[in-house]
Amino acid sequence: MGSSRPTLTGTDYTSPDVYDREIDRIFRGGWACIGHQSGFGPRSRRVLEVAGERIIVTGDEEGRIHALANVCRHRGSELCDPTDPTIVGGDPGPKSIRCPYHAWTYSLDGSLVATPRVDEGDIDLAANGLHRYPIEVVNGLVFVSLGRPTMTLDAWLDRYSPDAAAWLRGAEFDFTGLHLERRTATRVAANWKIIVENYLECLHCPVVHPELVDVIPLYRTGRATDPDRDDGAVALTPGANSFSADGQADLPLLPGFDADNENLYVGHHVFPNLFVDVTSTSCIVTVLFPDGAGNTMALGDYLFAPEAPDQPDFDPDTVIDFSELVGHQDYDVCERVQRGVRSATFDHGILTAKDREVATFDTHYRQALEPVDWAARPQ
Numbered sequence: 001m002g003s004s005r006p007t008l009t010g011t012d013y014t015s016p017d018v019y020d021r022e023i024d025r026i027f028r029g030g031w032a033c034i035g036h037q038s039g040f041g042p043r044s045r046r047v048l049e050v051a052g053e054r055i056i057v058t059g060d061e062e063g064r065i066h067a068l069a070n071v072c073r074h075r076g077s078e079l080c081d082p083t084d085p086t087i088v089g090g091d092p093g094p095k096s097i098r099c100p101y102h103a104w105t106y107s108l109d110g111s112l113v114a115t116p117r118v119d120e121g122d123i124d125l126a127a128n129g130l131h132r133y134p135i136e137v138v139n140g141l142v143f144v145s146l147g148r149p150t151m152t153l154d155a156w157l158d159r160y161s162p163d164a165a166a167w168l169r170g171a172e173f174d175f176t177g178l179h180l181e182r183r184t185a186t187r188v189a190a191n192w193k194i195i196v197e198n199y200l201e202c203l204h205c206p207v208v209h210p211e212l213v214d215v216i217p218l219y220r221t222g223r224a225t226d227p228d229r230d231d232g233a234v235a236l237t238p239g240a241n242s243f244s245a246d247g248q249a250d251l252p253l254l255p256g257f258d259a260d261n262e263n264l265y266v267g268h269h270v271f272p273n274l275f276v277d278v279t280s281t282s283c284i285v286t287v288l289f290p291d292g293a294g295n296t297m298a299l300g301d302y303l304f305a306p307e308a309p310d311q312p313d314f315d316p317d318t319v320i321d322f323s324e325l326v327g328h329q330d331y332d333v334c335e336r337v338q339r340g341v342r343s344a345t346f347d348h349g350i351l352t353a354k355d356r357e358v359a360t361f362d363t364h365y366r367q368a369l370e371p372v373d374w375a376a377r378p379q
């Protein structure tokens with residue numbers, strides 16, 4: 001007898017009611033990643049649509065990052081239109097945010113600075129800044145809560161992603177100064193959990209990723225992790241140093257890598273919506289923004305060593321092209337799963353022993369959806 005157990009149900013992937021509960025409990029009651037900090041540089045702004053909420057993320061004059069409601073305090077007009085999600089470094093525009101309706105104007109930290117034609121003294125500027133979402137940065141990765149979180153980010157990470165959190169906070173890798181070269185955006189017609197579950201298992205790798213299993217031979221076995229290692233890393237094919245078609249890239253090593261570990265790959269999922277994939281020459285940060293039960297926007301940040309762009313023959317494309325190929329192979333099968341689980345015949349699927357990490361995610365997901373004691377939330 002095996003150790004199989006059921007997956008989430010078809011309803012969990014398709015129901016608008018379940019989706020609404022996820023938004024409430026996970027994205028408003030908890031924390032989600034919105035990308036690497038270098039995407040939100042000084043004097044920049046981006047409008048992101050995260051779990052149905054359009055938010056403005058700014059870098060102010062001092063380089064502090066703010067997550068602001070995209071809603072004018074005057075009469076509720078939406079302030080900014082969505083920005084092209086692939087813009088790197090934000091959309092350097094005016095140093096203020098001006099409402100298109102009556103021109104109330106806010107600074108990049110959300111403070112209300114002008115209310116044209118309103119009688120002087122009529123409005124308390126200091127009391128009417130934009131709503132600010134809680135925001136935290138961990139090793140260069142930016143997390144927001146779209147509501148009032150039920151716990152601190154640290155507690156959230158420890159509860160739902162203990163191994164990844166220890167790795168993120170550890171001194172081994174410093175992601176803060178990495179160079180953001182490119183950002184990609186892919187609209188996937190699949191529930192966000194299907195994309196997470198796909199990331200957490202490798203039974204599909206030999207079938208779906210013929211190129212990837214050449215670079216990471218362990219994946220031919222269907223294992224996502226190496227049972228002979230306790231650091232979560234996986235060896236690339238001998239002599240390889242990168243996530244690229246032939247495993248080779250002429251790129252400087254990231255901080256924390258040297259000749260002893262340049263052959264390794266480390267990947268982590270951070271609950272709910274972040275993947276971090278690191279080789280010695282690149283760091284790929286992927287964030288998932290759910291958009292209804294059946295759609296997800298996947299943003300990929302491609303980061304390289306701080307000095308990489310100064311290299312005269314800097315060529316990030318071998319890494320980016322390969323990762324996008326693998327990513328689209330994944331997204332295609334995720335869309336296929338979404339179409340399948342819509343069937344009335346699908347009550348649930350089967351998790352095998354090698355799907356252990358999927359099972360852990362499903363357990364955490366169910367815990368996170370449990371009713372929240374709103375009255376006990378920290379103010």
Ligand code: FES
Nearest residue numbers: 072074075099102
């Ligand atoms: S609604 Fe924004 S200024 Fe009036």
Ligand SMILES: [Fe+2]
Nearest residue numbers: 198205209330
């Ligand atoms: Fe995959």
